[in-house]
Amino acid sequence: MEPAGFLSAHPFHENVMAADLYKPSPPVVASPKAEQPKASEPVRIISDPVSGRTYSKGRLLGKGGFARCYEVTDLSSNKTYAVKVIPHSRVAKPHQREKIINEIELHRELHHKHIVKFSHHFEDSENIYIFLEHCSRKSLAHIWKSRHTLLEPEVRYYLRQIISALKYLHLKGILHRDLKLGNFFVNENMELKVGDFGLAARQEPADQRKKTICGTPNYLAPEVLLRQGHGPESDVWSLGCVMYTLLCGNPPFETSDLKETYRCIKHVTYTLPAFLSVPAKNLLMGILKRNPQERFTLEEILDHDFFTKGYTPDKLPPSSCVMVPELNPPNPAKSLFVKVTKTLFGKRKSKVKKAPSEERDDISKLVTGLVKTSICRQISHKTVEGNEATPVSGQSPSSSPADTVAEEGSQKSISRSIRGTMASSCEVFEDCVTAAGVIESAIGLLKNCLSVMPPAERNPASLACHEHFVWVSKWVDYSNKYGFGYQLSDRSIGVLFNDGTHMTLSANWKKVRYNLTNSKHFSFLASAVPEQLQGQMSVLQYFASYMEQHLMKGGDLPSIDETGQVPLLLLQWVKTNQALLMLFSNGTLQVNFYNDHTKVIFSKPDHSCLLTYINRDRNSYTYKLSSIAEFGCSAELQRRLKYILRLLQQRTDA
Structure with a gap:
């Protein structure tokens, strides 16, 4: 399970298969903090004391260490926002308020298709309010909670969008420093948006980097734990952990003990399930390298066989948030496999003459070989886990x-x-x-x-x-x-x-x-x-x-x-x-x-x-x-x- 980081805008996962085995760990912070007072609940109507605009506070979307995130509606325009509400009592110390100011100033400069849009902010006597783009389909954490594993085409679909946002951030000299499923939001059109810049920072030269350990335990890079500071490569490492989690169902270094998790990260000790495709395994091994300089760059990731030789859908159906989608890759290279698979698992009545017995025998042998070498490897990451597997869309085999x-x-x-x-x-x-x-x-x-x-x-x-x-x-x-x-x-x-x-x-x-x-x-x-x-x-x-x-x-x-x-x-x-x-x-x-x-x-x-x-x-x-x-x-x-x-x-x- 991934814990909520600083200002995380999503709730903890509550009801996943094996929830008892995967308990959320506390977020990692620079140093131990005294227990903070409980946040006061914002009033139902929020007013901007400067502009006079009023907003109606709706349902709670998520909560983190310093803030709660609510669905809020502008009463004059009826526009909906996701609003971080940060009580002044939580940021009473100068360095705490400085973090909020840094987040606002950094986020308001970002304008990219795959980054959550910053709208505006204000504060009253009780709270600071940060108005952000509302993503109605919540986050990848919610999708993962429902699905537990995703198909490789789906993972490519989401990773391409994350990488697009990361390339933009790194080009602007900004490190996210808290990439995880809960910080990737999905809008009504199934477009991914990177959000939560509470731990983001501007990139510094290697010898001037801050040695602070911050982020989320399961996604921390070895160099961060070794207090060598964050670099672009640290975000790439976290991206690899995200890829692994989506494909395999749990983070690569997750254990029941935080110290053991850190030990596994420092020594890069993890396993690659047998059901993963060879390109997926090779890409993960290229990303999860102990030495940051040996890791694949974002460009090298996109040029890898996992992306160049694998099908990526142009768009995913909304139903894929809760069930396995039926994807139809336009890949002529698979036509032979489809042909022989249909011979064994035929779906429609053939109108051609029966093949000679010799040809049927050859196809039977070919199918048997394909099944033994390919089918079983593909199934496990194309089905879903939980107390039951979620149904895919498509025709029921016995309905017609x-x-x-x-x-x-x-x-x-x-x-x-x-x-x-x-x-x-x-x-x-x-x-x-x-x-x-x-x-x-x-x-x-x-x-x-x-x-x-x-x-x-x-x-x-x-x-x-x-x-x-x-x-x-x-x-x-x-x-x-x-x-x-x-x-x-x-x-x-x-x-x-x-x-x-x-x-x-x-x-x-x-x-x-x-x-x-x-x-x-x-x-x-x-x-x-x-x-x-x-x-x-x-x-x-x-x-x-x-x-x-x-x-x-x-x-x-x-x-x-x-x-x-x-x-x-x-x-x-x-x-x-x-x-x-x-x-x-x-x-x-x-x-x-x-x-x-x-x-x-x-x-x-x-x-x-x-x-x-x-x-x-x-x-x-x-x-x-x-x-x-x-x-x-x-x-x-x-x-x-x-x-x-x-x-x-x-x-x-x-």
């Missing part, structure tokens, strides 16, 4: 079978091939369950419940004991390339691929079930997966490892052992801007709501429908649906049930 199911002839070919080459080690099963049947049953149950239930202020008593059921405890959406992966509460893993096929790995990782369609599947040992399925098996295994290592269980329901039972088949998943719906072959229906991470699960373990509600605190409560129909439920749960009913009805109308 005509568009998502591969050519029937190709599936028959795979079926014949598996039967022919693996007859001695696999079992073939026939079964038939449909999503339409699950939806129709759920609609009937919900309609009946909502139509007869009486008004109620609270939910009925939760069942103290009931038969446990299987539910989705973790999930990862990577459907913009391969498919949707999930972990069940019995610890088995499944992936519904974009071509409509489905693969399940048992909890002990020893048995695999592969479904060509809803009515036909093969079962074999994990050690005897047919060659034709090695590509999908590689993706499945990577999803399994990723969810096990990085994602947190989505509720307090107990894990259960279903070893030996027939694996559940994910029939369909549907996402809206509010929730994710998952339908399973045993009639289980689960809906996860994004904003508050609440979940509603319908299950029929004993043929009498149970409803389980997991609230925002991850506590679970299970009721008989008949009890809710008889006694009613809270408004909170009723809203969710009505939403689920509308969603299911829309599926039947589609």
